[in-house]
Amino acid sequence: MVNHTADAVVVGAGIAGAATFFQLASLGAGRVLLLERADLRSSATSGTGGFIQFHFCRDAAETRLTQASLPYFERWDELVGAGNSGFVRSGYFRLEPERRADGLRERVAMLQSLGVETSVVGADDVARLAPEIRTDDVVVAAWEPDSGYADADTMVAGFIAAGQRLGGEILTGTPVTNVRSAGGRVTGVVTRDGAIDAPLVVLTAGAWSSGLLAPLGVALPVEVWMTQWLGVEVEPALPATLPTIGDGISGSYFRAMRPGSAELLVGLGGVGRRETTDLDALEESIPEHLGATARDRVAARLATPRTVRPTVWRSGPVAQTPDALPIIDRHPTLEGLYFTAGDCGTSFKTGPAIGRALAEWALSGRPEVADITPFSLARFASGV
Ligand SMILES: Cc1cc2nc3c(=O)[nH]c(=O)nc-3n(C[C@H](O)[C@H](O)[C@H](O)COP(=O)(O)OP(=O)(O)OC[C@H]3O[C@@H](n4cnc5c(N)ncnc54)[C@H](O)[C@@H]3O)c2cc1C
16 A cells, blocks of 8 residues: 655656656655556557657757757766667658658758758768668658667666656556645645655656546547557668668658667558557557568668568557647646646657656746747647
8 A cells, every 4th residue: 555745746657757757856856756557668658669850840849849858868878877868870861752842841941940950862862871772762851860769668767767866766556546636736646556645746647648637627639549660670681870761652660670680660650550448458469461561661662672571569559639749738727737648659759858848847837948838738729
C-alpha cells in the first residue's frame, strides 16, 4: 500500500515524463515522485523509431521545440550526466517526386529562416553522399547534416537515474487512477495502491491521458492509433555511413538499427496504422503484409539488388490531434496541474524540451526553454 506525500508527482515514464522528473528535481522542486502504471517498456517512447530530424516539423513552434531539445541529444553528458542519448548524427535525406517539390522547398525555407542547417539538393547530391540509394525517380531532396537518431530507452533510463541522484523517486507498476483536488487546487493523486498527497501534479501519460483528464473536465481532441516500425536485415550489408532516408516517394523512412548494424529500422507511414481502444494489445509476430511492404519498399530504394528480410517489429500508440501538433498546457482552473498529450507520433524529438518547459512553468510560472503558447488546448476552441 502506497501512502506517500511528495512535493511534485509526475504521471507516466515515457520521454516527456522522464524528462519532466529530471528537470523538476534539478530545478529544486523538492521530493519528486515519478509514477508509471506498468514498466519502462510500456510506453510509446520505448517503441519509438527514434528519428531526430526537422523535416517533419509542421511549423515554427514545433521547429523551435525541436531545436530546444537538440542539445539534450547532442550534449547529454553535460546536461543530464547519467546514461546516454545514443545520438548518432547520421545526416538525413528527404526524397520527393515532382508533385511535392514545391512543398519540400517551402519546408526547407521555413526551417532555414529559423536557423536549421538544411538545404535543397538534387538527386546527384544524394547519389554522391549515399551511392547505395536509387535516385532515378528522385526530383528533389532536402539534406539535414546534423540530424540522426537516438536511443529512447537509454535516454529514459538516464533521465530517471539523474533525477534519482537528485533525490527523486520512481514507482513502476503503479497506475494513477485519478487526480485529487480541493478548493481549486490539485492535492495529489490516487493510485491503485493508495493516495499520494502533492501540491503539484504533471500528467505525461501519452495516449492514456484522456482517461485522467476527462474527469477533470478536460476533453482532449485526440484519436488514438497503433503504428509501428519493422527491422529488416540487408545482405550484403549497407555501409555504416548510410544517412537516414525519408523516402517521400514510397512513404517510408529508414535508418541503421544501430551504428554499423546490418539491420535497418523501417517506418511505413500510414500503412498498418489502425485505430484502437486497447493500447496494450500487442501482436507477437510480424503481420505478413507489413513485412512484405517493408521488404519491397527498402529493396526498391536500393541502387543494387540486395536481399531484404524482415526480422522484428514494434508497435506503439499515437494520439493524433486535429492539427498534428502536441498539446502542452495547464488545467484552466485547477492550480498545480500541468499536462502534455496528443503526441502525434512525432514527440520523441521534442520530449526533452517538453519536460524542461513543463518543469519551468510549474516551478517559476514561465517556460523559458521555448514558447509553448502555440501548443495550448485552447487553440482548438478558437477554431483551428
Ligand atoms: C512506432 C512509433 C514510431 C515513432 N517514431 C518516432 C520518431 O522517429 N521520432 C519522433 O520524434 N517520434 C516518434 N514517435 C512518437 C514518439 O515515440 C512519441 O510521441 C513519444 O515517445 C511520446 O512520449 P510521451 O512521454 O508523451 O508518452 P509515452 O511514451 O507513451 O509515455 C506515457 C507513459 O505514461 C504511462 N501511463 C499512462 N497512464 C498512466 C497512469 N494512469 N498512471 C501511471 N502511468 C501511466 C504509460 O505506461 C507510458 O509509460 C513514434 C511512435 C511510435 C509508436
